[in-house]
Amino acid sequence: xxxxxxxxxxxxxxxxxxxxxxxxxxxxxxxxxxxxxxxxxxxxxxxxxxxxxxxxxxxxxxxxxxxxxxxxxxxxxxxxxxxxxxxxxxxxxxxxxxxxxxxxxxxxxxxxxxxxxxxxxxxxxxxxxxxxxxxxxxxxxxxxxxxxxxxxxxxx
Numbered sequence: 001x002x003x004x005x006x007x008x009x010x011x012x013x014x015x016x017x018x019x020x021x022x023x024x025x026x027x028x029x030x031x032x033x034x035x036x037x038x039x040x041x042x043x044x045x046x047x048x049x050x051x052x053x054x055x056x057x058x059x060x061x062x063x064x065x066x067x068x069x070x071x072x073x074x075x076x077x078x079x080x081x082x083x084x085x086x087x088x089x090x091x092x093x094x095x096x097x098x099x100x101x102x103x104x105x106x107x108x109x110x111x112x113x114x115x116x117x118x119x120x121x122x123x124x125x126x127x128x129x130x131x132x133x134x135x136x137x138x139x140x141x142x143x144x145x146x147x148x149x150x151x152x153x154x155x156x
Contacts, residue, residue: 007035007117009108009142012081017088018152024089026151027122035115037098038078039107042073074098082123103131105141112148120150 008023010016020036027034078099086095096115100107110118124139139152 003030003032003118005035005115005117006030006119006121007031007037007108007112008085009104009120009122010038010085011104011110011136012077013123013125015125015155016122017085017123018155019053020085021089023121023151024093024154025111026119027045029092033094033096035096035098035111035117036082036090037100037108037111037115038081039080039100039102039104039111041104042071042101051152055143063076071101074076105138105145108138108142109146112146120146120148121129121153122150123153123155125155 006023006027010020022059024034025112026042026055040080079097082097082099086097098115100111107118108122111117122142124137125127138151143150143152
């Protein structure tokens with residue numbers, strides 16, 4: 001088995017940082033390139049926040065943050081996350097950066113295909129019960145649908 005490209009899916013959690021550390025360590029051992037990806041899930045702004053209050057008939061003031069501005073803020077935050085992880089763990093490694101919008105799990109899978117990854121590494125939040133039912137598991141979806149091996153790194 002040859003591992004030449006590793007894709008690490010990250011967000012701004014301690015779980016993702018732990019997985020990134022693990023992934024960069026593997027990359028160093030295999031002399032592999034690393035792709036770091038963070039996927040931004042769109043933030044929905046309730047229509048009531050910028051329209052008419054259905055209960056009292058009054059109007060809300062626009063929050064001042066439009067959809068494009070919100071996407072720019074999220075994109076900037078994603079870039080900061082990637083840069084911080086790369087700076088912390090990526091010394092001496094060929095690192096590519098990716099940012100996407102949409103479903104995190106599908107975004108990671110799509111990015112792995114585009115990047116030509118031999119291995120995907122993601123962290124896990126260890127959700128269970130109602131949290132898992134409501135929020136789902138990005139790691140589980142990636143494992144079930146990826147076309148390359150996936151290493152899920154639990155936070156210990």
